[in-house]
Amino acid sequence: MIDFVTLVLGNNVVVRTTKNTNGYSEVIMIGYVKGINGGRVTKSVSCHQSLYPYLLYYCHSVPKVRVYDVEILNAETKAKINQGTTICHLDTSTWSAGHGAFMALGSSPGKIEEMSKLRQAK
Numbered sequence: 001m002i003d004f005v006t007l008v009l010g011n012n013v014v015v016r017t018t019k020n021t022n023g024y025s026e027v028i029m030i031g032y033v034k035g036i037n038g039g040r041v042t043k044s045v046s047c048h049q050s051l052y053p054y055l056l057y058y059c060h061s062v063p064k065v066r067v068y069d070v071e072i073l074n075a076e077t078k079a080k081i082n083q084g085t086t087i088c089h090l091d092t093s094t095w096s097a098g099h100g101a102f103m104a105l106g107s108s109p110g111k112i113e114e115m116s117k118l119r120q121a122k
Helices: 002-009 100-105
Strands: 028-035 042-050 056-074 080-089 114-118
Touching (some): 002 056
Antiparallel strands (some): 042 056
16 A cells, blocks of 8 residues: 555655544534645545455545545534545546446536545444
């Protein structure tokens, strides 16, 4: 994983993830949002846990994104319960038309941007 990340991004990297699992399956609100690198377009590597009988991460390069740090708030009390990272995929033109984001939003590749939150798995 480290070799792949440094191959794509070089040696000057920052690891970002959601702080904990608070808010994982709750109704939440988004609080303060801060663009990483001033919200400028950048490239990233995302690693996701895969469903296997053992822990496996699938990592992929995402060449055209905006990355944001996000406060996660309790929807009722407005208290901060977590701090997370989200990635806005700016170019979805090569994605499968069957991707869950398109199915949920009634869109298709290349017509929308897609936001992915990085979260701790329970």
